[in-house]
Amino acid sequence: MPRVSAEHLERRRQQILDAAQLCFARKGFYETSMQEIFTESDLSAGAVYRYFKSKNEIIAALAAETTVELRAAMTRTIRSDPLPTPAQLVRVIAEYVVAHSGPDGPVRLAPQAWALALVHAEAAEYVKGAVVAMRDRWTEYVGRMVQVGWLPADTDIHAVTTAIIGFMPGFILQHLIIGDPDPETLARGVATLLPYGEPAAQT
Amino acid sequence: MPRVSAEHLERRRQQILDAAQLCFARKGFYETSMQEIFTESDLSAGAVYRYFKSKNEIIAALAAETTVELRAAMTRTIRSDPLPTPAQLVRVIAEYVVAHSGPDGPVRLAPQAWALALVHAEAAEYVKGAVVAMRDRWTEYVGRMVQVGWLPADTDIHAVTTAIIGFMPGFILQHLIIGDPDPETLARGVATLLPYGEPAAQT
Amino acid sequence: MPRVSAEHLERRRQQILDAAQLCFARKGFYETSMQEIFTESDLSAGAVYRYFKSKNEIIAALAAETTVELRAAMTRTIRSDPLPTPAQLVRVIAEYVVAHSGPDGPVRLAPQAWALALVHAEAAEYVKGAVVAMRDRWTEYVGRMVQVGWLPADTDIHAVTTAIIGFMPGFILQHLIIGDPDPETLARGVATLLPYGEPAAQT
Amino acid sequence: MPRVSAEHLERRRQQILDAAQLCFARKGFYETSMQEIFTESDLSAGAVYRYFKSKNEIIAALAAETTVELRAAMTRTIRSDPLPTPAQLVRVIAEYVVAHSGPDGPVRLAPQAWALALVHAEAAEYVKGAVVAMRDRWTEYVGRMVQVGWLPADTDIHAVTTAIIGFMPGFILQHLIIGDPDPETLARGVATLLPYGEPAAQT
DNA sequence: CATGAATGAGATTTCATTCAT
DNA sequence: AATGAATGAAATCTCATTCAT
Known part of the structure; x- marks a missing residue:
């Protein structure tokens, strides 16, 4: 679904951050695996990495x-x-x-x-x-x-x-x-x- | 009938804790590998694991x-x-x-x-x-x-x-x-x- | 009844091959990502894949x-x-x-x-x-x-x-x-x- | 089995190189995965990485x-x-x-x-x-x-x-x-x- | 008691490819 | 025809821990 609006992109970003925040609050930065963020955000690895270059960038x-x-x-x-x-x-x-x-x-x-x-x-x-x-x-x-x-x-x-x-x-x-x-x-x-x-x- | 004195054991334990404290202070619990503790304490893996069951126990x-x-x-x-x-x-x-x-x-x-x-x-x-x-x-x-x-x-x-x-x-x-x-x-x-x-x- | 001329198609193909050749010469077949070819050719992923079924076909x-x-x-x-x-x-x-x-x-x-x-x-x-x-x-x-x-x-x-x-x-x-x-x-x-x-x- | 002889170490190194050579000759550097080298050499990932810091080092x-x-x-x-x-x-x-x-x-x-x-x-x-x-x-x-x-x-x-x-x-x-x-x-x-x-x- | 070689699960990240728009 | 967001399998490498010597 290309050609998406800037809002869509921002929404995705926020979706990832929200998921990450939940995970990090529960298990901490280190014990949260990227996989858990994928799952929590209902996104694939590739999708998350499109918005953030690394786990550190999410943090x-x-x-x-x-x-x-x-x-x-x-x-x-x-x-x-x-x-x-x-x-x-x-x-x-x-x-x-x-x-x-x-x-x-x-x-x-x-x-x-x-x-x-x-x-x-x-x-x-x-x-x-x-x-x-x-x-x-x-x-x-x-x-x-x-x-x-x-x-x-x-x-x-x-x-x-x-x-x-x-x-x-x-x-x-x-x-x-x-x-x-x-x-x-x-x-x-x-x-x-x-x-x-x-x-x-x-x- | 232990071969070594209790002091010896205590000394070893402290030697490990001292090393771990330095490592943890420098790099944190997660980014410090056991290997670094082995090196800093001048002890082998086996030796450290004789005194502490796990990294968490050291922490x-x-x-x-x-x-x-x-x-x-x-x-x-x-x-x-x-x-x-x-x-x-x-x-x-x-x-x-x-x-x-x-x-x-x-x-x-x-x-x-x-x-x-x-x-x-x-x-x-x-x-x-x-x-x-x-x-x-x-x-x-x-x-x-x-x-x-x-x-x-x-x-x-x-x-x-x-x-x-x-x-x-x-x-x-x-x-x-x-x-x-x-x-x-x-x-x-x-x-x-x-x-x-x-x-x-x-x- | 194609919308675009055969020339157009051929031009696109060549545009992709030219880009790929530059990329491959610089970084080799394996270390060149498709993304780099997209960028070098100024084409989107979808466009490139319309002309070549796979990276191997380009190679x-x-x-x-x-x-x-x-x-x-x-x-x-x-x-x-x-x-x-x-x-x-x-x-x-x-x-x-x-x-x-x-x-x-x-x-x-x-x-x-x-x-x-x-x-x-x-x-x-x-x-x-x-x-x-x-x-x-x-x-x-x-x-x-x-x-x-x-x-x-x-x-x-x-x-x-x-x-x-x-x-x-x-x-x-x-x-x-x-x-x-x-x-x-x-x-x-x-x-x-x-x-x-x-x-x-x-x- | 620690405290092993230098020959043992050299033998292991060679065992890895031999396995890698077979794999590379068959499939090339890039299409050979480390996993294949582990399997061919009958060694674990950790063992191979004890002798070579990276795939490139093996190459x-x-x-x-x-x-x-x-x-x-x-x-x-x-x-x-x-x-x-x-x-x-x-x-x-x-x-x-x-x-x-x-x-x-x-x-x-x-x-x-x-x-x-x-x-x-x-x-x-x-x-x-x-x-x-x-x-x-x-x-x-x-x-x-x-x-x-x-x-x-x-x-x-x-x-x-x-x-x-x-x-x-x-x-x-x-x-x-x-x-x-x-x-x-x-x-x-x-x-x-x-x-x-x-x-x-x-x- | 001590050693350190070996294990192997699991972590992060990449990337060719697809397909809804 | 063209876009580019999304997929998800797979790759390399790390590391706590064990155990034969």
């Missing part, structure tokens, strides 16, 4: 695409008015994480991408890109914390970002590995530590 | 052992007197991380172990064990924060632990993937957020 | 056609008057070889066709046909050598042909593989061995 | 080894006393060729190696080496032809070598592709062309 495309949505959610949240408290922000994030951490969920790819970055020079590049992009959102947020007076005017924004960003991987790992914490708990903990804007905090 | 043994030292450092620190501030504590941790993040360093195994846990049911067990053990240290620390009055008496210790523990994976990932942050910066950021015990904090 | 068509031109050159030369000396004849051949041995040149197909003939029964047929046709020219030439008295009247023409024909593959292989000999050198060597008609030969 | 080893014997035969012949006539020399060669041209014979590798050299840069190196080594024997022979007075003292030995060497590939190709000529015929043809030392030649 790269997924890594690039996966964090986009989470970043967008963060951007929306930190730009809302009034500025959300840290507890409110991490709650949004944590809820996103919980919602996308099912057995097939894309959040499960994050730790795998981090691990891959340590071992694969090319992967390191794009994973780093995704992490830096995410950190930029946090930097923006910390900047606004200063603006609203929650942090002193002379705050080292970079330093605070370095610290505060940890809430996110901290929650992801606890949720995925231990399983227990819920957004509510995390938000309560953050509210205790950083009681900005709380009614009667830090007497 | 398991390493994943179980890797965080031992870091946990010990944490325990020492949080039990020291007077109680270190959060900034002081994360600085100790971050310095340990930096010191053990070289191309061969055991800290590089941590993200790989996290990823493995998501994909391998058996691994999930012992990685979870290590993470829980680590979290127990943080729980102890948060408890002491309440004791010294940095946090209210009615603090939800579990919730605060869930939040504060994030500083550690946050720093590990930033350091390993982006490369830039140093313990000094992290400590400054934490001190800004949690200025307990700081000379002239939060006027 | 066959080319192998059959490649030596046509060289045979024609030989025919012209050996029928010229006066009869060229062996040295003169091989010089003509060698010059043709050199002129058509560029990275794309059709002469590069000859050794590949010889190799193919050893391995592929069908190919063996038409390669043999081409070789026999070429040998017929040499037989004709040797016959004329006898006629002009360079060889005894009772010469075993078949035997001499068997021997003298070797100058051609000898030169082709040396030229393609080693690269050095030039027509001049070959002609001088042949003139030394077979000094018929040379001004002051073989005192 | 290379064979190409290097195959002409050794023929070269040795030539050397013996051209150094014998009295100096053989060209007809005698080519007869020896042709007999060797016929004896080793069976369906499995190593001579069948020669045209394949020539073709490979045109297409594979690395192969070009060692095939060229083999061809040059062979040509060196002919150069030596032509030198001796001059010494015994069959050729003038001022003969361009290189040029004559370039020409005379052709008898060999000429016979190989005719024998393998057409099938008919026998050493006897070739020798008669050469004797007619180059009647040195013949009882009553060239009246």
Whole structure:
């Protein structure tokens, strides 16, 4: 069926990425064979290889695409008015994480991408890109914390970002590995530590 | 009536684990072949397989052992007197991380172990064990924060632990993937957020 | 009632053969993919397969056609008057070889066709046909050598042909593989061995 | 069965090369799959790959080894006393060729190696080496032809070598592709062309 | 106890060919 | 007539593991 539309091509690409994401979330990059991706995507080997030159290229495309949505959610949240408290922000994030951490969920790819970055020079590049992009959102947020007076005017924004960003991987790992914490708990903990804007905090 | 002493056996085991740790830190669990472990350990295939039934068993043994030292450092620190501030504590941790993040360093195994846990049911067990053990240290620390009055008496210790523990994976990932942050910066950021015990904090 | 003219069909066929010849000369029959032929010929897969049933059919068509031109050159030369000396004849051949041995040149197909003939029964047929046709020219030439008295009247023409024909593959292989000999050198060597008609030969 | 002797290793290597030679002679380099070599050699994939890093390495080893014997035969012949006539020399060669041209014979590798050299840069190196080594024997022979007075003292030995060497590939190709000529015929043809030392030649 | 040669299933990728549009 | 997306068999090579010596 040649002469197909650009949409058709894009749909196929997405079909492959969707299948790969499910497989990778379930079994990881290494233990997922290409054969499983063929099966899951209902496509033949040749078809998949028409859209992606290699397994690594699929991984790269997924890594690039996966964090986009989470970043967008963060951007929306930190730009809302009034500025959300840290507890409110991490709650949004944590809820996103919980919602996308099912057995097939894309959040499960994050730790795998981090691990891959340590071992694969090319992967390191794009994973780093995704992490830096995410950190930029946090930097923006910390900047606004200063603006609203929650942090002193002379705050080292970079330093605070370095610290505060940890809430996110901290929650992801606890949720995925231990399983227990819920957004509510995390938000309560953050509210205790950083009681900005709380009614009667830090007497 | 063993021909060789128990020490000998233990020495061999450690020799293999040391070699494996170097290899895994460099290339990851999957891209390290057993052959590389044989070479790095100066042992033959048969010898290695006498001490470990499979590659997975080596991975398991390493994943179980890797965080031992870091946990010990944490325990020492949080039990020291007077109680270190959060900034002081994360600085100790971050310095340990930096010191053990070289191309061969055991800290590089941590993200790989996290990823493995998501994909391998058996691994999930012992990685979870290590993470829980680590979290127990943080729980102890948060408890002491309440004791010294940095946090209210009615603090939800579990919730605060869930939040504060994030500083550690946050720093590990930033350091390993982006490369830039140093313990000094992290400590400054934490001190800004949690200025307990700081000379002239939060006027 | 064909929609397109016979010329059109023939033109397409030739377009494909030309492209294939370039590809095969560069990379050989096996390492040339059909895709490369599609690209080189600016035709689609479907189009090429309309004119040739298979890759083997393209190879066959080319192998059959490649030596046509060289045979024609030989025919012209050996029928010229006066009869060229062996040295003169091989010089003509060698010059043709050199002129058509560029990275794309059709002469590069000859050794590949010889190799193919050893391995592929069908190919063996038409390669043999081409070789026999070429040998017929040499037989004709040797016959004329006898006629002009360079060889005894009772010469075993078949035997001499068997021997003298070797100058051609000898030169082709040396030229393609080693690269050095030039027509001049070959002609001088042949003139030394077979000094018929040379001004002051073989005192 | 570790700790095996060097002979054992050498035997295995040869076992693989022997199997490969049979396969390649029958089906050619490209149409022989590694699986066929495994089967023919009664070895597993892993075993073969312990001795040769790749299929190309097997081809290379064979190409290097195959002409050794023929070269040795030539050397013996051209150094014998009295100096053989060209007809005698080519007869020896042709007999060797016929004896080793069976369906499995190593001579069948020669045209394949020539073709490979045109297409594979690395192969070009060692095939060229083999061809040059062979040509060196002919150069030596032509030198001796001059010494015994069959050729003038001022003969361009290189040029004559370039020409005379052709008898060999000429016979190989005719024998393998057409099938008919026998050493006897070739020798008669050469004797007619180059009647040195013949009882009553060239009246 | 130690060795390391051997196994063989399985991984990724390619490619000639087909056929719906 | 032409397109080119899709097929799926097959190819090369790797690697955890075993066991005769």
